[in-house]
Amino acid sequence: MSLDLVIRSARLEDGAAPVDLGVKDGRIAEIAPTIASDAPERDAAGGLLIRGFADSHLHLDKACILERAQNRSGDLRGALEAVTTAKRDFTTEDVYARGAQVLDKAIGQGTTLIRTQVEIDPVIGLAGFEAVRRLKADYAWALDLQICVFPQEGLLNYPGTEELLRAALEQGADLLGGCPYTDSDPEGQIARIFGMARAFDVDLDFHLDFDLDTSWRHLDEVARQTIAHDMQGRVAIGHVTKLSMLPPERLAESVALLRDAGIALTVLPATDLFITGRDHDHAVPRGVAPAHVFHAAGVRCTVATNNVLNPFTPYGDCSLPRMANLFANVTQLGRPEDLAACFAMISEDPFRLLGHDSRIVVGGPADLVLLPAPSRAATVSEIGRPLWGMKAGRMTFEAPAPRLFRP
Numbered sequence: 077m078s079l080d081l082v083i084r085s086a087r088l089e090d091g092a093a094p095v096d097l098g099v100k101d102g103r104i105a106e107i108a109p110t111i112a113s114d115a116p117e118r119d120a121a122g123g124l125l126i127r128g129f130a131d132s133h134l135h136l137d138k139a140c141i142l143e144r145a146q147n148r149s150g151d152l153r154g155a156l157e158a159v160t161t162a163k164r165d166f167t168t169e170d171v172y173a174r175g176a177q178v179l180d181k182a183i184g185q186g187t188t189l190i191r192t193q194v195e196i197d198p199v200i201g202l203a204g205f206e207a208v209r210r211l212k213a214d215y216a217w218a219l220d221l222q223i224c225v226f227p228q229e230g231l232l233n234y235p236g237t238e239e240l241l242r243a244a245l246e247q248g249a250d251l252l253g254g255c256p257y258t259d260s261d262p263e264g265q266i267a268r269i270f271g272m273a274r275a276f277d278v279d280l281d282f283h284l285d286f287d288l289d290t291s292w293r294h295l296d297e298v299a300r301q302t303i304a305h306d307m308q309g310r311v312a313i314g315h316v317t318k319l320s321m322l323p324p325e326r327l328a329e330s331v332a333l334l335r336d337a338g339i340a341l342t343v344l345p346a347t348d349l350f351i352t353g354r355d356h357d358h359a360v361p362r363g364v365a366p367a368h369v370f371h372a373a374g375v376r377c378t379v380a381t382n383n384v385l386n387p388f389t390p391y392g393d394c395s396l397p398r399m400a401n402l403f404a405n406v407t408q409l410g411r412p413e414d415l416a417a418c419f420a421m422i423s424e425d426p427f428r429l430l431g432h433d434s435r436i437v438v439g440g441p442a443d444l445v446l447l448p449a450p451s452r453a454a455t456v457s458e459i460g461r462p463l464w465g466m467k468a469g470r471m472t473f474e475a476p477a478p479r480l481f482r483p
């Protein structure tokens with residue numbers, strides 16, 4: 077068989093012997109220790125080859141707005157108020173341009189799959205959704221984009237929002253989100269969101285329990301509704317910073333709750349560290365849910381970016397290895413097996429959460445990213461930047477390792 081490309085000496089697993097991969101018509105046609113072919117070649121030089129990283133929670137519509145929206149108090153309320161004000165001037169063109177900046181960064185960091193959260197309400201209408209839908213089409217050459225529409229500023233307290241959410245779902249939004257903590261009737265919103273999800277047969281992804289007060293939470297109601305609607309395996313929750321404050325016994329109960337309800341947990345370290353604990357003047361809590369504890373117990377867990385250069389998170393280069401490294405630092409993980417689990421939370425686990433297969437197999441798509449580190453753990457500990465990537469066999473970016481000029 078004639079091939080379009082041969083990738084030489086790539087490792088598909090930690091410690092595995094290097095293999096060659098043959099690419100034909102955008103798919104993996106052959107994997108073997110050595111492939112005899114006169115097709116063009118690309119040398120992986122023993123590097124680790126993966127399907128890329130997956131960002132399971134990223135806001136494109138409100139990214140890169142620091143010059144027009146400042147979080148004066150630094151807390152969640154300050155971030156919400158700043159974005160609410162700035163959003164009045166958002167247009168489809170504006171959202172598209174800022175979202176494109178973020179996607180350009182993400183592609184260069186080896187991200188090939190993204191779930192983006194898009195705010196829907198009567199102020200922004202469907203302008204942000206229209207922009208992100210265009211981005212999904214225009215960036216299909218490099219990554220797959222999944223659109224989650226949600227009511228950031230409430231649902232039952234904001235007339236007209238539900239009709240807009242339904243319109244977005246009818247026009248191609250992939251799934252539905254919720255944000256109970258901003259609603260005047262949090263449990264009413266949860267019930268309404270589940271009802272809409274069943275009506276449109278879509279998955280759910282909630283912003284949930286984004287504070288450190290453990291005297292109340294909405295997690296239990298989301299779990300109850302998940303089971304009542306037979307949606308195990310179709311619900312994800314993000315932030316859930318309250319979990320970071322639980323003693324071992326109560327944390328174990330929460331682990332069992334998520335496992336039994338089949339709910340996935342997404343942790344957003346940069347935002348959660350920046351926003352929470354602002355009312356403490358010493359012994360400031362970290363506010364990052366211990367996803368590694370849930371992951372070890374069989375709960376699907378992901379680590380994601382959330383926001384880039386906005387009032388919720390005034391940082392961001394879209395590097396998921398950097399985010400996994402930050403999570404490992406905060407949770408004091410250092411053993412190779414723990415760092416490998418952090419790697420899984422930006423690759424295999426979010427791939428599965430978004431309904432994709434992360435394996436490199438014959439017949440599968442030639443969507444590939446080469447890492448310089450020798451292992452998954454080393455990628456997290458060293459924040460290894462990918463060297464190149466391709467989608468369907470076509471190169472999407474290249475970032476060669478620095479070349480030193482020794483005297």
